[in-house]
C-alpha cells in the first residue's frame with residue numbers, strides 16, 4: 001500500500017477574527033499621559049523626561065505639593081496656571097504621572 005499521506009499545510013481556517021472590541025467606557029476618562037503629551041510637552045519635552053522650554057520633570061527633587069502647586073497656579077511669565085483647566089484630582093494624576101517617569105522606559 002503506497003498511500004501517500006501528504007499534508008500540505010493548508011490553513012484550516014483563517015486566523016480567528018481578532019478585532020479588538022472598541023472600549024465602551026462612555027464618559028471620557030482623564031488620561032494624564034495624553035494630557036501631558038497634548039498640553040505640557042510643548043515645554044516639557046519627551047513627557048518631561050528632558051528639559052525644553054520648561055525644566056525636566058522626571059526625577060524632580062521638589063515635593064509633590066510643590067509640583068501640584070506649580071501646575072495649579074503656574075508661574076507668572078513662565079508657565080500658565082492650569083487650575084482652571086483641571087480639577088485637583090486631575091492635577092494629582094499629573095503629579096503621579098510625573099513621578100512614574102523613568103529614563104529607560106517610554107511612559
Ligand code: HEC
Nearest residue numbers: 039040042043053054055060067070071075078079082094
Ligand atoms: C509655556 C511652556 C510651559 C507649558 C505649556 C507647561 N509648562 Fe510646566 N513649566 C514651565 C516652566 C518655564 C517652568 C519653570 C517655572 C519656574 O521657574 O519655576 C515649569 C515648571 C513646571 C513644574 C515645576 C518643576 C520645577 O522643578 O519647578 C511642573 C510640575 C510643571 N511645570 C508641570 C507642567 C504640566 C503638568 C504642564 C501641562 C499641564 C506644564 N507644566 C505645561 C513651562 C511650561
